[in-house]
Each structure stands twice: as C-alpha cells, then as structure tokens.
Amino acid sequence: MRFTKDHEWVTLEGDVATVGITAYAAEQLGDVVFVEVPEAGKAVKTGDNLAVVESVKAASDIYAPVSGEVIEGNAGLGDAPETVNDQPEKAGWFAKIKIADQAEYEALMDRAAYEDFLQSL
Amino acid sequence: MxxxxxxxxxxxxxxxxxxxxxxxxxxxxxxxxxxxxxxxxxxxxxxxxxxxxxxxMGQARLRGVSPLSAFEEVTPGDFIGLKPGKQRYSILLNKKGGIIDDLMAARPDDDGLFVVVNGACKDNDFKIIDDELAGQVRIDRLExxxxxxxxxxxxxxxxxxxxxxxxxxxxxxxxxxxxxxxxxxxxxxxxxxxxxxxxxxxxxxxxxxxxxxxxxxxxxxxxxxxxxxxxxxAGLPLYGHDVDETVSPVEADLAFAVSKKRREARDFPGAARISKELAEGVSRKRVGLTVLEGAPAREGAEIADEAGNVVGVITSGGFSPSLGKPIAMGFVPPALAVAGTKLKVIVRGKPQSAEVTAMPFVPHRYVRKL
Known part of the structure; x- marks a missing residue:
C-alpha cells in the first residue's frame, strides 16, 4: 500500500490501482454522510478530482493519486457512506483505476514514510 | 493550529x-x-x-434615557411593550429595510436593555446603535x-x-x-x-x-x-448566509419581527420597502428544502424549477443528523415557496430532486408554559 500527502492510499494489483482515504483522513472528516464516486470510463490525471466525500458540515474533494482510466467506482458507498469511517482502508475504497504509468505508484510514500509524514503534521 | x-x-x-x-x-x-x-x-x-x-457573541447594555423607545429607532420591534423579565428576537435594520444583524434584546432587570448580537457583526452593530441613538442612550459593551x-x-x-x-x-x-x-x-x-x-x-x-x-x-x-x-x-437563519444587508425581514420570512404596532406606525428604518412588501408581496422568499436524492446541497448551489430554469440559490444546507437526509434553506419566488413544491438543486452540475418543506424541519420543543 502506498500513500499521498492528501491522505489517500493506493494498492496495486497488476495494472489496477485501488484508491481510498486513510484512517487518519476518515477520522479528520468525521461522520461521512455521502460519497460521490467516479463512473467507469472516466479518464483522470494525477491531481484531478476523483471523488467527493461529504460530512455533516462540509464537502471534501478527493484527488486522483495516479493517472489512468477509472474502471469502477465503489457503488456500495451509495447506500453505506459510513463504510468510509468504519473500514477506510478496506471496504471504504472509492475507485479502481487502470493506471497508465506504474512509476507514478512507485513514487508514492510507503507506510513508514506516511507515518513519518503524519508525525510531522 | x-x-x-x-x-x-x-x-x-x-x-x-x-x-x-x-x-x-x-x-x-x-x-x-x-x-x-x-x-x-x-x-x-x-x-x-x-x-x-x-x-x-456581542453582549451589551443599552443605557440612558428611555432605552426601550430609543431601540425602536433601529429595529421594527415593540420594545416599549417589552415587559420586565421578557426577551424579544429582533433585527437591526438599515434605511433600505435590509437586515444589519439579528439579535436578542431583554429586560432581565432594571438596568436598561440587555442586547446579544452575532459575533461577526458586533463591532459594526454596536457602532451603528451608538451613532444612531447618540444623545439619548449609549451602548456599554460587556466584554x-x-x-x-x-x-x-x-x-x-x-x-x-x-x-x-x-x-x-x-x-x-x-x-x-x-x-x-x-x-x-x-x-x-x-x-x-x-x-x-x-x-x-x-x-x-x-x-x-x-x-x-x-x-x-x-x-x-x-x-x-x-x-x-x-x-x-430548527429553521433558524444564520446571519451572513441566509440573511444579510440586502435581505428584508419579509423576504427572510422574519416578518414576525415587525410588530403590529410598528407596522401601523411605519416608523422604523426601511419602513417604505417593508410596508410595500407586506402589502404587495416579495419577489423572493426564504424557504426550507428537503433534498430527496444525492449529495447535500450547500451554500451557493443553484435552485431550478422542474423545467431546469434557475429560480434561486441555496443559502445554507447540509446533512440533517436527526432526519438522516440532506436539508437546506434558500430563496425562491413566492409562487414556488409553497410546501410540497418540487424543485431541483444543482450540486456540482447535477440536478437533484428537492421539495419545499415547511420549517422547522425538526419540531421546536420550547417550553412556553409550565
């Protein structure tokens, strides 16, 4: 699993990256009440808006941590947005992206580096 | 931080x-x-x-000669009729009938009028009251x-x-x-x-x-x-979001703050506009909306009719924890302000179904008698 400074996590199987937000991010957001996930076929570049996650108080954009084509949004979050709080780094994933360049994944932080980053905040 | x-x-x-x-x-x-x-x-x-x-929030005492009648020069409330031990919701009006702030004013004792205003507005409010009522009364801030x-x-x-x-x-x-x-x-x-x-x-x-x-x-x-x-x-407006200096109490559905006595006397700031609106109606009105599908509609989201014409804007909105669905307030033309009217709210470019809903969304539970 790799991480971004925007508190997203990414796992890679073959050329398919699964993207979600970290437990830290989920805790910071508070109770998630709505998630807008991308539709399959959407092309994204690193830093593009990928999804929107809403708490009682505010809407937060989730940015694509890697470039590629979305092959699936997590439809399960439609009826159960609280999954993002309950299992942020498992069932609470947002989207699967067929990545264009594996080097983008390799360049992200590993868990140790992310933990160090959290300590620095 | x-x-x-x-x-x-x-x-x-x-x-x-x-x-x-x-x-x-x-x-x-x-x-x-x-x-x-x-x-x-x-x-x-x-x-x-x-x-x-x-x-x-801003707390102050309005002290001096006849603070109750003086306060009527900047608000549309019946403060001369405010009994000892009672409090009243009111609004500070500009000369165009727009809302400078909303506030509570009370007579908890014999020491003038105890006033509580919004934190973000307090410096301006107290200066306006002091300036407008100079020579009769003064604002003593309770810092x-x-x-x-x-x-x-x-x-x-x-x-x-x-x-x-x-x-x-x-x-x-x-x-x-x-x-x-x-x-x-x-x-x-x-x-x-x-x-x-x-x-x-x-x-x-x-x-x-x-x-x-x-x-x-x-x-x-x-x-x-x-x-x-x-x-x-609770359907209560938030100053700076749902109401501001351009919005009249009639548009904001706060006409209850314009007392009967003062309506007849027409002796408050902006009385010309407000009296006309009370008699002839307004072009926009604050309403509650229940969002029936999709994301919460927040401040700034457009409101459209069923044909897709933009008819208004959301002034505050979010997810209702008590009701488990998104709710909002916004302004629409009076013809569309009737409870049950089907409208659309545009969130991130997507129209979502919404319905005008009588406020409060959750019933008030004030204790009006013991």
Missing amino acids: SDDNLKTTPLNAAHIAAGARMVPFAGYSMPVQYKDGVMKEHLWTRENAGLFDVSH DRALLALQGPKAAAVLADHAPEAATMVFMDARSITAFGADAIISRTGYTGEDGYEISIPASEAERVWNTLLADDRVKPIGLGARDSLRLE
Missing part, C-alpha cells in the same frame, strides 16, 4: 483540554467539534443536554462576560440543580439571578430549536461554571459544527 490574530474566549483552555478542534470563526478561535464529532454532538443535544461556548448555551430536553433539569429559579422561567423569559454563586443573566432561549438557556456570566467565573455543568453526566460540550446543523433543522 493557532493564529495570533484570533481572539480567544475565556474557555479557550477548557476547549483545548477537552480535545476540541479549534477553527477561526468571527475573529475568534472557536471549537468546531470535540472528540465525538458533529453527528454525535448533534444527536446528544437533541436527546440530552449540550453545552456551547458562545462567548464570541468581561462569557456566554454559555445549555440546550436540549435535559437542560432544564440540569440547570435547576444550580439555579432553581431558572425552572420557573418559560421560553423568552430573561432574568438577572445568582447562579453558580455568580451574577448571571439567564434567558430561556437558544439556537437549536430545543428547550434550553443562554447563560451570561462574568468571564472570571466561566471556566468554573463550564466545568460544573460538564461534571453532570447529562451534559456534553458541543461545537459550532453541531450548532449549525441544529439551527438548520
């Missing part, structure tokens, strides 16, 4: 010790939430008693007082343990009494739609009173996040 330019309330250390997330609000560093988060804090207040620090709100169905039982007299008050009563061993100004009111009190106390006593109330198992500290979702469910 800290910002040297932000003011702090007398309860700043208590908030930080309680694990609050502090944010800038109205020039102050204020708790937006504590450890439980907005959802739990909101629901706790609806079921138990929530304690809020609202010391950023050395904190303001707490205790809200929820258990608030009355909790406060009765510390201030038995508070239990004898009803909604919109206000009294200067000794509570917690301090000089307190207590009113039975609030900004959540629940029964509850606002408690003004000397700043030097604030932390002790705060901790005394929190020692009660029925009470938890509640941040500004839940304060906002609670007032939204």
